[in-house]
Amino acid sequence: MxxxxxxxxxxxxxxxxxxxxxxxxxxxxxxxxxxxxxxQSGKILTANRKDLAKMNPQNSxxxxxxxxxxxxxxxxxxxxxxxxxxxxxxxTLTQRQxxxxxxxxxxxxxxxxxxxxxxxRPNVVADIATLCLKSRNAxxxxxxxxxxxxxxxxxxxxxxxxxxxxxxxSLVYLLPPERSVVDILFQATRTIDVIIPRGSNGLIEYVxxxxxxxxxxxxxxVCHVYIHKDADIQMGIDIAVNAKTQRPSVCNAMDTLLVxxxxxxxxxxxxxxxxxxxxxxMHGDTKSxxxxxEYPLIKKANADTYATExxxxxxxxxxxxxxxxxxxxxxxxxxxxxxAIVTRNKKAAEKFLNTVDAAAVxxxxxxxxxxxxxxxxxxxxGISTQKLHARGPFALEKLVTEKWMLRGSGQIR
Amino acid sequence: MxxxxxxxxxxxxxxxxxxxxxxxxxxxxxxxxxxxxxxQSGKILTANRKDLAKMNPQNSxxxxxxxxxxxxxxxxxxxxxxxxxxxxxxxTLTQRQxxxxxxxxxxxxxxxxxxxxxxxRPNVVADIATLCLKSRNAxxxxxxxxxxxxxxxxxxxxxxxxxxxxxxxSLVYLLPPERSVVDILFQATRTIDVIIPRGSNGLIEYVxxxxxxxxxxxxxxVCHVYIHKDADIQMGIDIAVNAKTQRPSVCNAMDTLLVxxxxxxxxxxxxxxxxxxxxxxMHGDTKSxxxxxEYPLIKKANADTYATExxxxxxxxxxxxxxxxxxxxxxxxxxxxxxAIVTRNKKAAEKFLNTVDAAAVxxxxxxxxxxxxxxxxxxxxGISTQKLHARGPFALEKLVTEKWMLRGSGQIR
Numbered sequence: 001m002x003x004x005x006x007x008x009x010x011x012x013x014x015x016x017x018x019x020x021x022x023x024x025x026x027x028x029x030x031x032x033x034x035x036x037x038x039x040q041s042g043k044i045l046t047a048n049r050k051d052l053a054k055m056n057p058q059n060s061x062x063x064x065x066x067x068x069x070x071x072x073x074x075x076x077x078x079x080x081x082x083x084x085x086x087x088x089x090x091x092t093l094t095q096r097q098x099x100x101x102x103x104x105x106x107x108x109x110x111x112x113x114x115x116x117x118x119x120x121r122p123n124v125v126a127d128i129a130t131l132c133l134k135s136r137n138a139x140x141x142x143x144x145x146x147x148x149x150x151x152x153x154x155x156x157x158x159x160x161x162x163x164x165x166x167x168x169x170s171l172v173y174l175l176p177p178e179r180s181v182v183d184i185l186f187q188a189t190r191t192i193d194v195i196i197p198r199g200s201n202g203l204i205e206y207v208x209x210x211x212x213x214x215x216x217x218x219x220x221x222v223c224h225v226y227i228h229k230d231a232d233i234q235m236g237i238d239i240a241v242n243a244k245t246q247r248p249s250v251c252n253a254m255d256t257l258l259v260x261x262x263x264x265x266x267x268x269x270x271x272x273x274x275x276x277x278x279x280x281x282m283h284g285d286t287k288s289x290x291x292x293x294e295y296p297l298i299k300k301a302n303a304d305t306y307a308t309e310x311x312x313x314x315x316x317x318x319x320x321x322x323x324x325x326x327x328x329x330x331x332x333x334x335x336x337x338x339x340a341i342v343t344r345n346k347k348a349a350e351k352f353l354n355t356v357d358a359a360a361v362x363x364x365x366x367x368x369x370x371x372x373x374x375x376x377x378x379x380x381x382g383i384s385t386q387k388l389h390a391r392g393p394f395a396l397e398k399l400v401t402e403k404w405m406l407r408g409s410g411q412i413r
Numbered sequence: 414m415x416x417x418x419x420x421x422x423x424x425x426x427x428x429x430x431x432x433x434x435x436x437x438x439x440x441x442x443x444x445x446x447x448x449x450x451x452x453q454s455g456k457i458l459t460a461n462r463k464d465l466a467k468m469n470p471q472n473s474x475x476x477x478x479x480x481x482x483x484x485x486x487x488x489x490x491x492x493x494x495x496x497x498x499x500x501x502x503x504x505t506l507t508q509r510q511x512x513x514x515x516x517x518x519x520x521x522x523x524x525x526x527x528x529x530x531x532x533x534r535p536n537v538v539a540d541i542a543t544l545c546l547k548s549r550n551a552x553x554x555x556x557x558x559x560x561x562x563x564x565x566x567x568x569x570x571x572x573x574x575x576x577x578x579x580x581x582x583s584l585v586y587l588l589p590p591e592r593s594v595v596d597i598l599f600q601a602t603r604t605i606d607v608i609i610p611r612g613s614n615g616l617i618e619y620v621x622x623x624x625x626x627x628x629x630x631x632x633x634x635v636c637h638v639y640i641h642k643d644a645d646i647q648m649g650i651d652i653a654v655n656a657k658t659q660r661p662s663v664c665n666a667m668d669t670l671l672v673x674x675x676x677x678x679x680x681x682x683x684x685x686x687x688x689x690x691x692x693x694x695m696h697g698d699t700k701s702x703x704x705x706x707e708y709p710l711i712k713k714a715n716a717d718t719y720a721t722e723x724x725x726x727x728x729x730x731x732x733x734x735x736x737x738x739x740x741x742x743x744x745x746x747x748x749x750x751x752x753a754i755v756t757r758n759k760k761a762a763e764k765f766l767n768t769v770d771a772a773a774v775x776x777x778x779x780x781x782x783x784x785x786x787x788x789x790x791x792x793x794x795g796i797s798t799q800k801l802h803a804r805g806p807f808a809l810e811k812l813v814t815e816k817w818m819l820r821g822s823g824q825i826r
Binding site for chain 1: 429432433509511515517519524525606607621622625627629645648651652654655656659762766767768770771772773774775776777778779781782783787788789799800801802804805814815816817818819820821822823824825826
């Protein structure tokens, strides 16, 4: 057995300490972590500068890796919010007496040991560890080499806080940053209950295709805003501009704008100025190209355009005949993340809400709301685009499994 | 695009017809299937005899493949029970107004297209298809070559019933029985939402390691009955005998009997006669071997014994020092299926129920109760030993996913 396998077993064997800890103890651990992130910011920032020194500041990951006092306070603030969330474990889901007298009860329990594999952002260490501790899951963290010193400094603080409150520090285990260790995780079906990849599509796809341990995917979003013929034009403009430009780098931003033929001219004409102000590049089909020929940032859509998650100030545009064509397009190209219709027509809205197969469907609102905090669930591990276990914001309430308990008096079949 | 991929797309594109069908229509389809299985039993039995003619009657699969009037009536009876279950879709899970006025609602919706891959038993075709239709999921069925004629005859009846009630027959699509078609399923992430393998561990493992489509596993059970020092001896005997012998071929049967040292002599001595009557082979550790030396069917346990799912009239036996050793043993060897403690000591019972990591944990009852029907959930697809989505009996209520619906009046972030 390798050192890492031994450490994983140690983490697993201590799971019980967390599952039976008093709520006040868990609260104290989380509070101590939040306080220490601010009080010991010097140590963390020193470690962070070591990591940054190895990276070219022109690298797009540089800003993601960078910590400062303000960002540490932000992380501490998020932990304070997690403290206030309800413990999702030990909730009774079902309770009844069977005819044979067996007392049947189904409760929520922690998943057990949760492993997270993530890329440069150091806030992920604190986010995942605190969500896991709050839900009484032990966790195993695998960060990137780029952030190795920073991650270690943050985990040191988590370890201090665990030990200060009488819990074993192995409950949060930071793996060495070498890529090869993930192969051990992928085979660890007896010690790890679920693996959560957080980062690029490449990472998620790699984990999904190699792991024997179940994976919870937080996938890409190719999100549509559909302007129906009965839309309030100004509302449609506001929603399209918000969904595309308020934070273009995230998964719930708009990627494709679908516009009904009947109002395409009026709508696209009105959209020109606000989109030009924000410098949005539009990739159009033939019909929208014709209507937008004077728009300076128009490009011709190609075969890949409608399957693209842009993550930038660019989007696809398509003129559709009617709601049926819009629904077919979304079924073909959507990634089942977030989809919106803008219309004053209630029947069309209900048809859209019921037919579209996605984690979150909107009527007259921006797709940007798909988020654990916005939905009132607190911090999230990511947005799940899978259909099993968790769909949409994957928040604290889903870091649990179920357990059937049966209390009898000698029942046999 | 291959013919099979086109057929899968056709199945998917008709999903909506099922999702919007009136409850009475779905009920009529199921009733017609149940009636026709009996009324047209001749056709099915003729097809079944064609399949049986190709198999050696000595093959252990022969009896599984065999249909007769009584078995068809049994299948029809199961369908009648499914009809009476509650539609698990369109249930409201969460509903509230967010501060910004957005009306948030989380509902259950069908998974979409469910694929099942299974071995010889022809009842699986009817079971899975009717559970899927009841939960408004389209389904794709891949049976074995051995049962090809029988499966086709049953699916013909399902198709008749769908068409008679105005629904497209492509909602239930029987794939050709060639093994190579499963590779198309494994890659069909856009058309299939979940794959359920039903059969041997080999099949389940093959699907799990090759499928890019999410898999719901119904795994093996290495189940323990632990006789605590404060057990009622007679109750312990009754439970051990029932858990091992009432139906030894199933996953929730007992595989290992753990006995506290303090009562090992008394308990094992009392167990001899009932186990010998049922001809149960016991594989013992050194301590239990010493106590059972006069038992004619005793064998010495080896390195694999405690990880074995026997599925026959055989089990492992081990004498443990105390509950702690029992818990460590179960954590090491259990497959997180069903585990039982027999004791009059409430504290020990609660410790066991809370600590053991398994789908179903029992105090003073047989592990044989882990079953959808027994738990009052109706027919099941299998017993899930995974922690995500469904744990324990995987019944109708879990053949759904969730969808967030947000109704607004122009909300943007």
